[in-house]
Amino acid sequence: MSGKLISRRHFLGMVASTAAAAALASCAPAATPEPTKPAAGAPTTAPAAKTPVKLRWWGGVPEANGPKQTVEAWNKANPDIQVEYVQYPNNDEGNVKADTALQADGEVDVLVSYGLTRLKQRADAGALEPLDAYLAGFDPEKEYGKLDNRWDGKYWALIFNSQPRFVYLNKQALDEAGLKVPTDWTWEEYMDYAKKLVKGSGAAKRYGAFYQSEASFEPVTILKGGDFIYKDNCTTTFDDPLFLEALKMRLQMQDVDKSVAPLGDVTAAKLQPYTEFLMGKSAMLIEGSWILRYAKDVKNNPRDFLITFAPMPHYKGTPNAFRPGNADDRCSIAKKCKNKEAAWKFMKWWGTEGYINMTPFGRMTLWRGRKPEDSIQSFLSDFTDYQKYIDLEAYKTVMFGNSDKNYPIQFNATAAAEMGQIQKEELTRVFLGELKPEDAMKNVKKRCDEALGKVCKK
Amino acid sequence: MKKARMSRIARNEALAGYLLIAPNLLIYAIFVVIPVIMSFILAFTDWNFVGGFEKLKFVGFANFADLPTDRWFTDSLRNNLVYTLVVPITMAFGLMFALMLNRFAYIRNILRSMIFMPYITSSIAIAAVWLVIFHPSYGPINSFLMSIGIENPPKWLGSSLWALPTVMFINVWGGFGYNMVIYLAGLQGIPQELYEAAEIDGASAWNKFVYVIFPLLTPTTFFLLVTGVIGSFKVFDIINVMTQGGPGTATTMLAFNVYRTGFVFYKMGYASSIAWVLMIIVAIITLIQWWGQRKIVVEY
Numbered sequence: 001m002s003g004k005l006i007s008r009r010h011f012l013g014m015v016a017s018t019a020a021a022a023a024l025a026s027c028a029p030a031a032t033p034e035p036t037k038p039a040a041g042a043p044t045t046a047p048a049a050k051t052p053v054k055l056r057w058w059g060g061v062p063e064a065n066g067p068k069q070t071v072e073a074w075n076k077a078n079p080d081i082q083v084e085y086v087q088y089p090n091n092d093e094g095n096v097k098a099d100t101a102l103q104a105d106g107e108v109d110v111l112v113s114y115g116l117t118r119l120k121q122r123a124d125a126g127a128l129e130p131l132d133a134y135l136a137g138f139d140p141e142k143e144y145g146k147l148d149n150r151w152d153g154k155y156w157a158l159i160f161n162s163q164p165r166f167v168y169l170n171k172q173a174l175d176e177a178g179l180k181v182p183t184d185w186t187w188e189e190y191m192d193y194a195k196k197l198v199k200g201s202g203a204a205k206r207y208g209a210f211y212q213s214e215a216s217f218e219p220v221t222i223l224k225g226g227d228f229i230y231k232d233n234c235t236t237t238f239d240d241p242l243f244l245e246a247l248k249m250r251l252q253m254q255d256v257d258k259s260v261a262p263l264g265d266v267t268a269a270k271l272q273p274y275t276e277f278l279m280g281k282s283a284m285l286i287e288g289s290w291i292l293r294y295a296k297d298v299k300n301n302p303r304d305f306l307i308t309f310a311p312m313p314h315y316k317g318t319p320n321a322f323r324p325g326n327a328d329d330r331c332s333i334a335k336k337c338k339n340k341e342a343a344w345k346f347m348k349w350w351g352t353e354g355y356i357n358m359t360p361f362g363r364m365t366l367w368r369g370r371k372p373e374d375s376i377q378s379f380l381s382d383f384t385d386y387q388k389y390i391d392l393e394a395y396k397t398v399m400f401g402n403s404d405k406n407y408p409i410q411f412n413a414t415a416a417a418e419m420g421q422i423q424k425e426e427l428t429r430v431f432l433g434e435l436k437p438e439d440a441m442k443n444v445k446k447r448c449d450e451a452l453g454k455v456c457k458k
Numbered sequence: 459m460k461k462a463r464m465s466r467i468a469r470n471e472a473l474a475g476y477l478l479i480a481p482n483l484l485i486y487a488i489f490v491v492i493p494v495i496m497s498f499i500l501a502f503t504d505w506n507f508v509g510g511f512e513k514l515k516f517v518g519f520a521n522f523a524d525l526p527t528d529r530w531f532t533d534s535l536r537n538n539l540v541y542t543l544v545v546p547i548t549m550a551f552g553l554m555f556a557l558m559l560n561r562f563a564y565i566r567n568i569l570r571s572m573i574f575m576p577y578i579t580s581s582i583a584i585a586a587v588w589l590v591i592f593h594p595s596y597g598p599i600n601s602f603l604m605s606i607g608i609e610n611p612p613k614w615l616g617s618s619l620w621a622l623p624t625v626m627f628i629n630v631w632g633g634f635g636y637n638m639v640i641y642l643a644g645l646q647g648i649p650q651e652l653y654e655a656a657e658i659d660g661a662s663a664w665n666k667f668v669y670v671i672f673p674l675l676t677p678t679t680f681f682l683l684v685t686g687v688i689g690s691f692k693v694f695d696i697i698n699v700m701t702q703g704g705p706g707t708a709t710t711m712l713a714f715n716v717y718r719t720g721f722v723f724y725k726m727g728y729a730s731s732i733a734w735v736l737m738i739i740v741a742i743i744t745l746i747q748w749w750g751q752r753k754i755v756v757e758y
Contacts, residue, residue: 092718092721103508126509262594428704428706429706432616
């Protein structure tokens with residue numbers, strides 16, 4: 001009775017649909033239809049002087065946190081160039097969306113990328129317009145400081161956002177433990193503070209500090225620079241003892257001092273560093289200045305303690321060679337942009353005068369034409385009772401101190417995504433207690449060298 | 459004369475038929491056939507999709523040659539093979555509950571709905587709930603284990619050893635309700651006379667199961683096995699939400715690896731080659747099952 005069997009045709013259908021599904025997984029962007037071009041209008045000679053140029057500006061910041069205010073200010077002053085903001089989430093999925101949109105005509109005019117890796121992938125793929133032709137009378141080095149932000153001899157983006165990183169401290173916890181606000185301190189002192197700031201146990205435990213991502217070698221980066229991991233084109237420096245030392249330090253905090261939440265708990269509950277700190281569950285936090293946006297939002301993050309600030313620690317006897325932190329908001333013009341002059345005009349304004357519209361939401365400009373006091377004033381403009389929540393003097397020091405040094409900006413992004421994943425995989429296992437730090441670093445070195453070796457230019 | 463008219467009618471009917479399926483066929487071609495062909499071509503290229511087709515570079519079999527030494531590929535293949543165990547386990551539970559709820563049980567309709575519920579719930583929501591339940595320090599499972607004196611309970615998703623079994627468990631839990639429903643349908647199709655005949659012959663409940671029920675359920679079993687194995691090789695959402703393939707590479711699966719290679723590492727050509735290997739594996743396994751099932755089909 002073959003009637004009870006699944007017919008051959010049914011079976012083949014199943015196989016075919018599996019093949020299709022598997023293949024589709026890798027082919028999604030190819031299936032994205034190009035948006036229809038806007039009708040060219042009547043073939044008259046009338047110039048488009050009356051109809052304003054429309055620009056689409058893509059960025060990762062939620063619209064209400066600055067972009068909306070920026071667009072309103074610009075559109076009011078420039079009736080001939082009207083800007084529309086499109087937010088894409090700055091995660092893997094959101095970036096794929098932005099990349100897909102970059103290939104369509106008229107979808108993206110001005111794009112903000114985050115991190116060198118993404119920017120470089122876009123520039124190398126030819127999706128961005130080099131900016132050098134527009135830079136007459138505008139010297140990025142003079143306006144933003146020396147960022148060396150170009151490759152192949154060209155500027156692919158300008159960097160607008162200054163994001164110093166420093167230590168956030170819970171003043172109440174410091175007072176309880178009888179500790180002073182540090183102004184210049186070493187990693188040993190930081191670990192010591194973390195140990196002393198632990199309080200309670202079990203689910204109510206307050207930790208002394210909080211982890212950053214499991215793949216971060218920040219102490220090494222601010223000492224040696226963003227490209228330190230590349231020994232040469234084809235090998236990495238992960239055999240340098242500095243990496244192992246930094247790893248062991250964090251491992252000691254987790255396993256011996258028990259001053260940071262174990263990584264297993266952090267990933268299982270998807271704990272967010274800033275919420276843990278603002279809820280008083282960790283007394284210190286090393287983070288970028290962007291957290292202030294949440295610190296300011298006391299309605300959604302209510303708390304009864306004052307936040308004070310300390311500069312990033314350094315190794316004993318060796319000050320950090322770089323300014324801890326990051327410069328980001330890498331703004332570019334899309335290759336397929338139809339009105340590049342207008343796009344440049346808008347982008348230049350946003351990156352200079354216009355960036356103040358982002359500041360109330362915690363984003364500080366890198367532009368040297370803006371006085372720090374103005375930025376501070378703008379940040380505090382709608383934060384009337386700030387004295388209850390943040391220590392303003394300490395905040396100013398960490399925000400604007402150290403600005404003679406450069407951020408450890410990364411210029412090389414060869415195989416960076418793969419190497420980031422490798423570090424994450426190996427280091428996670430160290431923090432879960434499954435691998436010795438020495439072995440993990442050996443694996444990182446070996447695997448990263450392989451990943452780099454596959455794509456490097458010898 | 460008559461014959462010619464008949465064939466004209468037949469022709470017209472065929473034409474009408476083709477016209478009726480044309481819209482569907484067109485959509486199928488655009489969204490399935492063409493992408494499949496394209497991904498096959500891409501598997502032999504080095505391509506970053508941001509660059510458009512101008513940047514496409516043919517590399518021959520280099521992508522496939524890289525696979526055996528690529529740890530992400532070999533680990534995800536191994537994990538996928540282990541993960542396939544989900545299918546027979548889910549089927550066993552499905553059959554067990556189908557047998558129990560086919561006849562007796564007081565509140566069987568409510569029980570059936572309850573067991574089917576996880577299947578119709580969003581896998582993202584399921585993942586979020588299980589993340590809490592399996593929390594290594596404060597989750598109910600480990601709290602219980604610690605309260606009965608187990609000092610170092612497994613860290614579940616936070617352990618290279620336990621992460622994969624944990625994910626598998628969640629998928630068994632989420633999927634056996636569906637298997638139960640399909641088995642229930644299969645059980646309804648077994649004629650009552652066969653049970654009676656077996657009883658007259660003095661068969662025990664176990665004998666009835668082994669000689670009557672299970673053999674007659676073979677088509678159902680086969681259907682669930684094939685679709686289940688195919689599904690298990692495509693598992694993606696729960697991995698993406700719960701573990702992102704970690705810790706280490708403990709839960710990196712082929713489909714997740716395809717996604718990450720293509721959209722995070724921007725290696726679209728290499729991702730296509732993995733997708734095709736995945737497809738070939740699924741096709742081979744399905745062919746083996748197909749062949750095996752034909753050997754054991756029963757007649758009645």
